[in-house]
Amino acid sequence: MKIATFNVNGINGRLRVLLRWLAEAEPDVVCLQELKAPQDRFPEGAIRNAGYGAIWQGQKSWNGVAILSRGTDPIETRRGLPGDELDSQSRYLEAAVNGVLIGCLYLPNGNPAPGPKFDYKLEWFARLTAHAAVLLTHQLPIALVGDFNVMPTELDVYKPERWMDDALFRPEVRQAFHELVAQGWVDSLRKMHPHERVYTFWDYFRNAWGRNAGLRIDHLLLSPELAKRLDGADVDRWVRGWEKASDHAPAWVRIHD
């Protein structure tokens, strides 16, 4: 079973890229972020024609998350994180697929920091961490995957000194990520590539892709029960080089039965 995450940066503008990648990579489960489409503008027909069932939580212009599953429909278990009834941003969706609980998330960017957007990021992160702790008590195979907007360590940044004051790399955010993982989650990309520079994002600016000036901000965290079955993890980097590419590349894990 292959579980992937892909920040598409606009699902309708990016549909050809998404469909091509689905056909080539054949992931079983896909978490999408940044749909940038309202609920009624999700391209359900094209996704179904590609062989995937889907659930999604759209939002006009920004955010938006979806879970796709090949040959079956995801069974939705949650829409939105608990803890803030007033939060209207579409950033969390959860479903069961073939015996694995999938949490698909798009953590806030948080720039500029400090400021209200950074406060919202930390508050959202705290709610995610609280919910993740509850999930672990079930002792089930669980994957928490998506765009976390955090580079966990200096190995995850092409030039760490340039990012020290950025909301994606500030100490508070790295600490929050560390505390989440310390609950017992396995950072699968790092586990399979302990010393390597593995990036999932390259800015559109400054020829970042051409210079390999990347960041690792998309993560696949596995519960202990699921981590036992981890067979491989990697990034489909070449997708970033396609025409009309997203600024993120898909990242994935392979899980054995």
Add this chain to the structure above:
DNA sequence: ATGCCCTCGCAACGAGGA
């Protein structure tokens, strides 16, 4: 210190992204 590039939108001297 800022723009660079890119998306969505109902058109902007824009917002947000990371």
